[in-house]
Amino acid sequence: MELTPVGVLGTGRYVPDKVLTNQDLERMVDTNDEWIRTRTGMSERRIAAPEQAASDLSLPAAEQALKNAGIRAEDLDLIIVATITPDMSFPSTACLLQEKLGAKKSAAYDLSAACTGFIYGLANAANFIAVGTYKYALIVGVEVLSKITDYTDRNTCVLFGDGAGAVVIGAVPEGRGFKSFDLGADGSGGELLKLQGGGSRCPSSAVSVEQKLHYLYMAGSEVFKFAVRIMGSSAEEALRKAGLGKEDIDLLIPHQANIRIIQAALNRLHLPEEKCIINLDRYGNVGAASIPMALAEAVETGRLKEGDTTVMVGFGAGLTWGASVLVL
Ligand code: UT7
Secondary structure: OOOOOEEEEEEEEEOOOEEEEHHHHHOOOOOOHHHHHHHHOOOEEEEOOOOOOHHHHHHHHHHHHHHHHOOOHHHOOEEEEEOOOOOOOOOOHHHHHHHHHOOOOOEEEEEOOHHHHHHHHHHHHHHHHHOOOOOOEEEEEEEEHHHHOOOOOHHHHOOEOEEEEEEEEEEOOOOOEEEEEEEEEOHHHHHHEEOOOOOOOOOOOHHHHHOOOOOOEEOHHHHHHHHHHHHHHHHHHHHHHHOOOHHHOOEEEEOOOOHHHHHHHHHHOOOOHHHEOOOHHHHOEOHHHHHHHHHHHHHHOOOOOOOOEEEEEEEEOOOEEEEEEEEO
């Protein structure tokens, strides 16, 4: 079967206005700006308003991606929303977004692969287009992590922020587009990063709230070790599948979890920091939104131009990981 080359037609991003700085956090828990900056690289993050949910953050990012792609919402065949902080368990945030956008003919579903969700979503949608099932797809990575963060727990509350990133993908000329995907999972690490409350194993109750099971739990240093190992190896695997080498990378777009994890990946790939987009200093870890937000910023600021080769790589709860080589 003849496969259509598929690539990015437009990007968009949105963050809420409220800024939470390291100095603000110093007043909330036993932490300090020096520790947060040296151990994570973060200085501030954005926090959604009480009335803002995932679909609200997704809408402006999606509209910007559609505008930049020159596509109307009505033209979309598919909407995938990658998130672990949906508006509600069901209906999907993708369906809520479809209604807000007026994307009447599109299929719509959410995808749960935590911080790797955007890469998983791209792979899903790109395959539909490559085989001719669909023409245009919107993939959104969005998180409202502030709503599942315990702001009395210094181990986690300094790390997370809120935001959305979106891309519209479709057919591109030969030579451009996605060159490979590397997706992986290791369910044996599922206990390391989780939110237990509100699911079918532990339905919401006064007891689940009392035990703080409605908040995200993370075994930080275990996840850190996994991340350091997997970011480099997944990026290398995606390059190998694309028939490219480290020297072909114009820009690395890594998941923004910790500056030390990103530096480890850069070392392994023998890349200087100039060949990497870093925005965790301004936005913290925005889960599934971190890669599409960084991609949109790279395009907007001209750091990634038509014809450039980028490797997007991420990891997250599950445990999951994923990488993709894209020629813009
Ligand atoms: O998106 C995917 C999910 N997230 C991640 O990928 C995060 C991966 N993990 C990490 O980024 C790091 O493990 C953290 C940033 C979470 C923690 O850094 P670390 O270097 O692994 O620190 P640690 O957990 O080993 O803690 C070192 C010390 C501890 O004190 P003691 O026991 O040595 O006295 C912690 O209690 O730092 C303490 N600590 C803090 N101190 C000040 C932990 N959090 C803080 C804090 N402020 N916010």
